[in-house]
Amino acid sequence: MSKTPVALITGATRGIGRAIVDKLSSEGLSCVMVGSRKESFGPMKKSPPVICRESQWHRGLAIDLAQWPQWTHQDKFDGFHFSTAAGSHTYRCNDGAWPLLDFAPSSELALLVNCAGVTQASPALRCDASEIQQITNVNYLSAVSLCNMAAKRMLRSRKHLSRPPCIVNISSILGDPTAPVLTGTALYGASKAALAQFSRTLAAELARTGIRVHCLSPSLVAQTDMVRTLEDTSRARLQSTFGQFPVQSPQDIASQVWELYGSDV
Template structure:
């Protein structure tokens, strides 16, 4: 694998599993130094085990302001500044519209939107010129999926925010883009709140629309992320790149 991210410093939240973990592995393989952040310290420690000189582990929760402040402080203390910020941490819960009360809305928006935005805001004074911010949205901003209205709305807000932020940060030489995963085989599918038999049925329906005939892999998103954060993508600003196996084609 190329060293397209050689010596760049990347911060990845939600790095303990799924897409975040794959991003951490991919960015390391491409030469980056990384800061990994998440609620469970154990998988973060695994990432650092053989890369102590290039990995900083900071346990915490993106909904906790003190944790985010500590993330920024420790990252800057260790690496001086950062080049890439990927606020990947997110949650998805199935909830019908009838059940989408204030608490249900707040739960997902606090992580998916507010947590992501505040992560980037904390790092803003420390992102070097030529740096990159990459938000993680979803293909569900383009299609309707019953029970995921709140999740989709939180990501749609993030998509809109990223486009505006791209214009705002461009004078500082900071690129802002988004990657929108489609159906990806990650642990989040098992935590959305559906019974196993229903989850299997839904997965079958989704797979039928995928052109490769199978869910994507976390590495598909991680490799796209690495490209978007590299100098090879220096002329890509304010875009959302959809990686969905063709689901939204038709």
């Protein structure tokens, strides 16, 4: 019998990640959502994702992905769990601490979306070691560890799922070696290029297992904090460099994730 599919989404508190959670939830998936701090889930607790079936649940976990590799050795993470009583679509919310991949026996990991990301505040020459480490840890190394953890779990879960498990990594056009160069983004772009190349090779390595690996490289996704909080000059340079590419919305990216999850099956 097929189990309830679970998606693990990082960067789930806002922007593109939140739109992905809303899309997946509306399609019936349960979500394990990762943000850097428990407080980041404030808006989510006030306005939880809409659920469409009884067995669905969602869980928010606070994992500071900048603390790689320390977080990979941690057994449990602070967070909250949304569940519904039988026959009800009203959430009950419990606070607690849970392992990252610990679900009820009726649920199985079907999808990983690595969406957490941080931008670069100043040109590479002015970034100190801790900023370089933060960008690399969040955008690339934590995503690699999550792919490894998820793929091991998916090797066991795949026989219980109605469609093959899937990993989607969110890179960026700034990591695409064929795209125009935007100065001031060397570290961010390099971390995203590394994620894209890792995804390509991992896809080939996992092909025989039936686990699918995809990578999306969005251009400008305008309505997110990542773009809103840029300095005016940086945002103007971004817009003029990538003006010929379509501006996308977080919901556009969420729909692309959903199409990839449903594709090739």
